[in-house]
Structure formats: C-alpha cells, structure tokens
Amino acid sequence: MKSIFITYDQAHHEGVAEALKSSLCRGYTLFPTVGGCGTKTGEPHLGSHAWPAMNEAVITICDDDRVEHLLARLRKLDVDNPLLGLRAFVWNIEQTL
Template sequence: MKAVFLSYNQALTDRVNKILDDEGIRGFTRWALTEGRGSVDGEPHYGTHAWPSMNASLLAIVDDEKVAPLMEAFREMDATTRMQGSRAFVWNIEQSM
C-alpha cells in the first residue's frame, strides 16, 4: 500500500474529486484550507488580502496498482492548470489496521 499526498488550489477540488472517483479511490482525508507556496515559481496561497487563494490537501492510502493511474490523472490536471501549483507525493505504508 502507498500513501498519496495531493496539494492543490482549492478551486480544483471538484476536478480532484472526479479523479478520485474515476480511479476508484473512495477513502481519503482532506484538509480544506492549507497554505503554501511553490518551491520554484507560482504565486503563494496564503488566504490573505495580498495572496487570497488557498490550497486544499488530501491524503489517500491506496493499493500499489492504483498509484500510477492516479498520479497520471493528477499530472494531466496539473498540465492544464500549471499556475495553480499542484503537487503530489507518494510514500510506502509499512502497516495499517
């Protein structure tokens, strides 16, 4: 199993939900309001007057075979919304209950 962490502009939540549905990923935890800024470029997402947009972040624990299709769908979304600064990371899960 793998942990997949997604961070994206909250305006993309419906698109991310569709990706999860299309990939058959039901279980996840979402943090609706997260702040951040990209490591290379893009505008900060701080929820302030100067930088009003906000991110959302999501953690899903998925079977290994679901990781590649999920990451590819997320990459495709990111390619069409480049300035939003979406990011995805994958970790191994040692145990679960």
C-alpha cells in the same frame, strides 16, 4: 499499499475528487484550507489580504496498482492548468490498523 498526499489550488477541487473516484481511491482525508508556497513557481496561497488564494490537500491510502492511474489524472490536471499548482507525493505504507 501507498499513501498519496496531494496539495492543490482550491480551483482543482472537483478535478481532484474525480481523479480519486476514477482511480478507485474511495477513502481519503480532505484538508479543505491549507496555505503554502510552491518551491518552483507560482504565488503564495496564504489567505491573507496580500495573498488571498488558498490551497486544499488530500491524503489517500490505496493499493499499489492504483497509484499510476491517479498520478496520470493529476498530472493532466496540472498540465492543463499550470498556473494553479498541484503536487502529489507518494509514500510507502508500512502498517495499517
């Protein structure tokens, strides 16, 4: 199993939700308001007067065979909207309860 942590501009919410659904990643935890700043490009998303935009984050645990489909969908969202920002990180899951 793999854990996929996805951070993205709030404008991507519907696209990320659809990518999870179409990839059969039913279970996830949503962090609806997170701040941050990308490492390469883009402006900070801090919810402040100077930087009013905010991000969201999702973490999902899914079977290994679903990861590439989900990443492909997320990659397309990011390529189609490069100024919004979207990142996904994949980790191995050692154990579950």
